[in-house]
Amino acid sequence: MNFLEARCPADKQVLHINMDESFIPLWWPSKVGLVRVPEAGIRKEFLRQEQRGTLGTRRRGLTLMACVADDPAIQRVLPQIILANKAVMTRADFLALGGHLRADNIFLLRRKSSWANTTTLVEFVELLSKLLEPLAQQRHVILSLDACPVHLGEKVARACARAKIFLHFVPGHMTGWLQPLDAYVFLPLKRFLRKEHHALQVASATGSVTTLQNLELLCRAIQTVLNETRWAFTFAKCGLSCRQNELGQRLRTHLRWDTEPALVSADLPTLNQLQAVWISGRHIPIGWLFSLCREVEPFAHHASVPAVLENVAAEPETVGSSAAPVAHAYFGRLRSSSRMFVERANSGSFLEAQATGAASSADGAHRPSQPCRALPLSHGLVVLGPPQRLPPRPPPLPPPAAPVHTVEQPSSRR
Numbered sequence: 001m002n003f004l005e006a007r008c009p010a011d012k013q014v015l016h017i018n019m020d021e022s023f024i025p026l027w028w029p030s031k032v033g034l035v036r037v038p039e040a041g042i043r044k045e046f047l048r049q050e051q052r053g054t055l056g057t058r059r060r061g062l063t064l065m066a067c068v069a070d071d072p073a074i075q076r077v078l079p080q081i082i083l084a085n086k087a088v089m090t091r092a093d094f095l096a097l098g099g100h101l102r103a104d105n106i107f108l109l110r111r112k113s114s115w116a117n118t119t120t121l122v123e124f125v126e127l128l129s130k131l132l133e134p135l136a137q138q139r140h141v142i143l144s145l146d147a148c149p150v151h152l153g154e155k156v157a158r159a160c161a162r163a164k165i166f167l168h169f170v171p172g173h174m175t176g177w178l179q180p181l182d183a184y185v186f187l188p189l190k191r192f193l194r195k196e197h198h199a200l201q202v203a204s205a206t207g208s209v210t211t212l213q214n215l216e217l218l219c220r221a222i223q224t225v226l227n228e229t230r231w232a233f234t235f236a237k238c239g240l241s242c243r244q245n246e247l248g249q250r251l252r253t254h255l256r257w258d259t260e261p262a263l264v265s266a267d268l269p270t271l272n273q274l275q276a277v278w279i280s281g282r283h284i285p286i287g288w289l290f291s292l293c294r295e296v297e298p299f300a301h302h303a304s305v306p307a308v309l310e311n312v313a314a315e316p317e318t319v320g321s322s323a324a325p326v327a328h329a330y331f332g333r334l335r336s337s338s339r340m341f342v343e344r345a346n347s348g349s350f351l352e353a354q355a356t357g358a359a360s361s362a363d364g365a366h367r368p369s370q371p372c373r374a375l376p377l378s379h380g381l382v383v384l385g386p387p388q389r390l391p392p393r394p395p396p397l398p399p400p401a402a403p404v405h406t407v408e409q410p411s412s413r414r
Contacts, residue, residue, distance in 0.1 A: 001142070001240055002266035004166045007293055008140035015132075015139040016070045016235045017078065019124070020146060020181040021116050024190075025061040026088070026214045028197045062088055063114045064218070065124060068185055070232040070241060074135070079127050080222045081107045082215070085114045093212045097219065105131075105227070106219055118150055122159045129163035141165045144240060146179055147172040147279060157288035166292055168240075171277045177251050180234035189225045193217060 008014050037043045062084035069075045089110050097108060107127070109120075125143075132141060143165050145151040151169070160167050175182045196217050200209045235241040237248030244264055252258065278284055 125159040
């Protein structure tokens with residue numbers, strides 16, 4: 001997070017946004033309390049009138065894709081998406097709630113399934129980019145997501161890179177402490193829903209609440225709890241802002257930071273750190289995650305050079321230098337080959353190598369392919385150049401000839 005905040009230009013302000021999905025049931029069980037049986041009533045028959053829900057009723061629900069930001073003015077325009085399948089939210093309920101013509105920041109989606117997938121996440125990123133377009137020149141947007149497999153797809157990272165949104169991922173099994181929605185937001189939201197749902201049950205003659213009433217209740221909860229509450233303190237207590245100087249006591253106790261917390265640097269994260277956050281066995285789209293880091297000044301807010309780029313910034317680039325290649329932070333993860341390495345080269349030598357390769361391919365002479373070279377920018381950040389063209393494949397070997405079996409005829413004796 002500190003590395004992404006350090007990429008904020010001097011003329012912009014950091015905007016933290018957190019998005020997460022949560023299941024919203026359509027039936028809330030009654031609270032445990034004291035039941036008084038009348039003197040003339042039978043206890044068994046009286047308790048049968050208690051509100052009970054079938055298995056299908058208890059499992060019915062929808063998905064809320066909630067968003068919170070550390071700016072109260074932007075919080076009121078963030079998209080709050082209600083995702084339900086067509087069996088739960090009928091077309092009549094969809095039209096009764098306004099459908100696609102709602103004037104607030106609540107968006108209704110009727111899909112085949114109420115589970116969020118990669119397509120839904122890409123649509124959310126595009127919608128978020130459209131709503132924040134007037135503030136694109138003023139805000140440095142950082143979107144925090146948990147390590148759900150749907151969030152880690154390459155399509156999601158590509159959509160965020162094209163929308164100029166920096167991605168930050170919360171490590172797995174730590175969302176209850178490091179994600180604002182799970183730590184501080186969903187609890188008061190669902191308390192409000194449970195309380196108002198019980199009030200509707202009491203006011204109903206049959207003790208049941210319809211799906212349309214539940215949807216209207218959820219819309220009212222979004223406007224009351226999410227839009228009208230200041231959530232900046234949640235980002236500070238979870239360590240996503242203020243450079244981890246205002247951590248909550250709950251997080252300090254879990255991390256065993258009784259005194260001052262350890263200083264967290266703003267250096268480029270290493271590959272081991274990314275793998276610790278990522279799900280085991282999943283591909284890490286490094287190119288899309290760090291594509292926006294090349295367009296801003298990397299050392300705008302730090303006097304010290306990150307440890308990964310110390311060697312690059314300390315030694316000047318010279319044409320034709322025979323120095324040993326500098327180890328890259330993501331060595332072995334750039335291409336499929338494990339023998340690839342990154343060399344430092346200036347733009348002149350890189351273009352000269354490209355021209356030499358083009359001339360050799362024109363005259364038909366075959367030369368061995370060169371490794372992937374690095375093209376350093378003026379700010380000292382190493383950027384990978386395009387790889388050289390690989391040599392053509394050798395022609396396949398001809399199939400082996402079928403063996404000839406000779407059968408010796410036995411000699412006839414007379």
